[in-house]
Amino acid sequence: MEEEKTADAAVVNIGDVLSGTVEHIAPYGAFVRLANGQKAMIHISELSYNFIKNVEDVLTLSQNVTAKVIKIDDKGRIDLSIKALQIKESKPVRREEDFEKKLTSFMKQSDEKIADLNSKLKDARGNKRRPGKK
Numbered sequence: 001m002e003e004e005k006t007a008d009a010a011v012v013n014i015g016d017v018l019s020g021t022v023e024h025i026a027p028y029g030a031f032v033r034l035a036n037g038q039k040a041m042i043h044i045s046e047l048s049y050n051f052i053k054n055v056e057d058v059l060t061l062s063q064n065v066t067a068k069v070i071k072i073d074d075k076g077r078i079d080l081s082i083k084a085l086q087i088k089e090s091k092p093v094r095r096e097e098d099f100e101k102k103l104t105s106f107m108k109q110s111d112e113k114i115a116d117l118n119s120k121l122k123d124a125r126g127n128k129r130r131p132g133k134k
Helices: 002-012 094-122
Strands: 017-026 028-035 038-041 064-072 078-080
Touching: 017 038, 038 064
Parallel strands: 038 078
Antiparallel strands: 017 028, 017 064, 028 038, 064 078
């Protein structure tokens, strides 16, 4: 019997896309019975890119699901992700451009603040004021 479990476990690999049926729903995720008879879990954070408050909002008992294997631990437990099969729905943001815009804005504000501070520290003749004297 132990050899059968090992043989079945070898069939499933990280990255595989598998189908199964939801057998149990818990506050933190759902347990799925795979077509090969193994049990796997989908954590609530792996259900969708959107915020999910209750697993029942997305899954129901006996529902057939397709998910991607994202982890198999040393005990042979399988973690699945429905989210990994979804296309992220937000518009693509080029981080480099976004960073450049923020950096440019910061540098401009910083230069303005330094110029303002320097003008306050100099008197009318361009000499630096000494603290305590007017």
